[in-house]
Amino acid sequence: MSNDGYGDMIDDRMGRLDRDLPRLGNRGMFGRAGKTARARGHLRLVSRNDSPVQIRTAPEMQAGRDPWHALRQAGLGPESMFRADSPAGADTAVEAAFDMLRTKLVKILRTNGWNRVAVAAPTRGCGATFSAVSLAMSLAGIPGTRTVLMDMNLRRPGVADALDMTAAGTMRAFLTGATEMGDHMVRAGDALALGLTRGAANDAGDVLNSEVCATVFNDMIDRLSPDVALCDLPPVLENDDLSAFLPHVDGVILVADADRTTADHIARCEEQLFGQTQVLGVVLNQVARSGPAPFFA
């Protein structure tokens, strides 16, 4: 990001991402986008005027090897509600909401030249993981883009469960430098890379606050050069594991549970996040469909 040329490349892809949005027929579920994405895969490295992008900063890229493509492929588990063919069936209203969030988010990121977004809730169970995964799926539905989803909730990880996948190792090992990126991260299709974790780490605060963590994270972003890197974070108000990590993201999406989160929660989150990163906005989750005040009101 510090490199101008690299920034241009991202901006270029973002521009396409932005332009592509209205034309998208699919609803962002990964499975359906697969073929198109693969077919248009080569466009990634082609600039707006169809000339190849010349400047690559990451060493592998300069050597002609894109670590993105080197990532191991792993499919979504059969039980995941985020599968296109999920037995529960897709909820179009939910998907539409996340597609709208995707559109707004891409605009914000593009305007500011950002690509690192954290998703967090004030308290547990509000749907931070649900939102992060849904948003990642929606973003991954845009052909020819790269989305990274990292499960940074080390104490109570949820992404692997939501996707019904088994992580090869722990996020703790990756963030402390014990595991190589290539061994840790997996790719679900062409457009989505996942950093999953298995088990809970109780020294989450120490891990996230360490220098190594920041270096590993920044290095991962540099090498994979995603259009959007999403981090599923632990609840903001539960403990302050995040204080050292937050400056490494460009902004936070706060996920509020319509039934549980109060205005006071939001205010306290803003207070806590103040000076570390900005709140990109609030996603109101779990809004009741029935009753006198319908969710679309």
Next chain:
Amino acid sequence: MTRQATAPDKTRHMPYMTLDDLAEILRRRRALIISIIGFGLCVTAMLSLFVAPVYRAEETLAIAPPRVMAELALADRVVPLAADLPRLRDRLLAHDVLDQIATAYELEDVPDLSGAVDMRWDTAAPGAGGIVIRVDLPDPLQAQLVAQELSHRLIGLSAEERIVGAERTLAYLTGEHRALRTAISGLNVPPARQGDPALRDDLARMRTDLAELTQRIDMAGDLHDLEQRRQLERFEVVEPAQLPDTPIRDSRPLLALAGGVIGAIVAVAVALLAEWRHPALRTAARLQRLTGHAPLAVVPRAAGSDRDAPRVPVWITRIGQAFRRRWPFLI
């Protein structure tokens, strides 16, 4: 774009409530509200097991006039029965009597029988007024039986008192008579005073007294006889106690209503308190109003989410589980 222009800071965190908000709160916390109302109804249902309805049995007695017309003159000398009433009442409703009745009729679960029975002079009673014995008990048959028992005892008591009274008069007069006769026969006049006119007068007066006493003894004997044969003033049942078929007072429906109403009030209060302690954002409009943020996205609850089911409070579930553990055969 991420931050909508906020309203003036004063109103930003002012959580006022519209009617729609109220309806929404009640709808959302319906499981809690229904649980509390149900709890209230359960409590009052349990209470009403102890608050039984009250059945009233009344037996009316009257003072019957003497049966023997010729003896009316005699009866004039007797204290009227009505004058006995206060004393009879005290004797009839005395604690030991009521205890006896309670034991005989198995009224152990009636805590205060003296509060449940009453005897009074009622001018509105049939005839020229009468004595009404009133019994209020949870069991209609017991009420009837106790009323009859009391009435029976009243008649017995009064007859006994009257006979005893007559006997006592008779005994007194007989004693007097005997003493006077002894005095007369034992009167040995010294020869010196034979023919003393004062002495003669005394003797004559004593003889007259003796004759009068004899007459009074006759009369008392007749009275005693009449009392024993129940020919004089006496109590008679004019209206025997019936088996009451409807309770005079049944507070159970009222109690249930009170349980429901109090439960509802408490439930709404608890719901509002819960809401006040934890004012959830609920809608995009409220999010904006309370925090100043326009939501980036509004995500509905996914179809089939278990949150759509009304949330039963944890403590109800716990009680249910404990119940099932303890009495598995019941559920």
